[in-house]
Amino acid sequence: MTADLLPRLLLCDLLYTGMGAPQSPGGVVVVGGTVAATGRPDDLRRQYPQAREERVGIVAPLPVNAHTHLDMSAYEFQALPYFQWIPEVVIRGRHLRGPEAARRGADLLTGLGQSVGDIVWSPEVMDTLLARNDLQGTLYLEVLSPFPERADEVFAEARQRLEQWRKLERPGLRLGLSPHTPFTVSWRLMKLLSDYAAGEGLPLQIHVAEHPSELELFRTGAGPLWDNRMPALYPREFAEIIGRSPEPDLTPVRYLDELGVLAAKPTLVHMVNVTPDDVARVARSGCTVVTCPRSNRNLECGVFDWPAFAAAGVTVALGTDSVASGATLDIRDEVAFAQKLYPQLEREIVRAAVKGGSRVVGTVSPFIRRGETWQEAYIWR
Incomplete structure (x- = not known):
């Protein structure tokens, strides 16, 4: 697997996908510039054991x-x-x-x-x-x-x-x-x-x-x-x-x-x-x-x-x-x-x-969900 396709697991103190309520803690898996999964950190670790983990503060759509x-x-x-x-x-x-x-x-x-x-x-x-x-x-x-x-x-x-x-x-x-x-x-x-x-x-x-x-x-x-x-x-x-x-x-x-x-x-x-x-x-x-x-x-x-x-x-x-x-x-x-x-x-x-x-x-906020394009700007800190 090339480095570009190696999954990244972003472990965050707070995750808001744009739907429902924010969760804490949360996680996002990104593969090749695309959101592959979101959810609880432990669940994502089991699904993507090969993922490279990164710790961040808040992940959410652009404010x-x-x-x-x-x-x-x-x-x-x-x-x-x-x-x-x-x-x-x-x-x-x-x-x-x-x-x-x-x-x-x-x-x-x-x-x-x-x-x-x-x-x-x-x-x-x-x-x-x-x-x-x-x-x-x-x-x-x-x-x-x-x-x-x-x-x-x-x-x-x-x-x-x-x-x-x-x-x-x-x-x-x-x-x-x-x-x-x-x-x-x-x-x-x-x-x-x-x-x-x-x-x-x-x-x-x-x-x-x-x-x-x-x-x-x-x-x-x-x-x-x-x-x-x-x-x-x-x-x-x-x-x-x-x-x-x-x-x-x-x-x-x-x-x-x-x-x-x-x-x-x-x-x-x-x-x-x-x-x-x-x-x-x-x-x-x-x-x-x-x-x-x-x-x-x-x-x-x-x-x-x-x-x-x-x-x-x-x-x-x-x-x-x-x-x-x-x-x-x-x-x-x-x-x-x-x-x-x-x-x-x-x-x-x-x-x-x-x-x-x-x-x-009056703008439409994007969702952070499976299949959506990932933006580094979604990492607030």
Whole structure:
């Protein structure tokens, strides 16, 4: 038997084939670039006694970066409190954002073989990313306007752009919408965007409940999130943005639910500062949640309650957010950090990075099973 045809037995701490639940420990037999078998290590040893054994950490299909901002890929990473990070990193470095940064980030992800859910702010970045034939996933046009009286105008502009860009969609790369947050998009614009997306079958992503101050804002109409805004870019009162008065039991999730937005099944990003009622509402609506654990830690936003969402049956995916807050774009780094944060959910985290991410960005994840082509990239570590 030639060396190329000598079976390799990859013994891994955790195996996820893309089907069912991950197993630990696991094994994969590879012969001549093809998957010959998967299963328990002892069973595979008996079936392939001549196999050359190799020990690895995780074997799974390629993961998905379900939420990031590629146009911030030229930023330097800095871990700072949320209200310090925005002016000192995001605003100060805004000259670094643009097509070249997005191209750099896309090059990295395509080199890793990872699909992406990218939030796109500028037309130039959208044009750049849509022109690529190697990028897989969903490009979400970000929309932001807190003034209800401008909702029709802003919606019409976003719709016109999307209808032009959708002509450039191709299998594996689709367009979506991202109403920025429940407090930076007016109630009327949020409703227009979500209804349009539902009618057109467009995926949605919304940043929700990232920082604790977001809860305070919806409950009181005040707090650090409101105090740190730029007054010229916002209405006089927070109630004007959401079309109702803040109240003690109001949360961003409840607001979106009662507005009818959750009926469009948006992907909700972050979801760190939520209540048990919020989790129940998300579960009933069938929305998927994306968590960015490193960004949450680095910006001091809190810890995502993964066990509560898992218990409620909510599908979870993983994202890196931006390089500026998450340090890297490789979702495997996010997985490694999450497994330290939630050691009891090690298997669920790997499945989330593959299956949950694919659900968010609309890609089809390959299976690691007998007869399929083997890729070395399936070895995560």
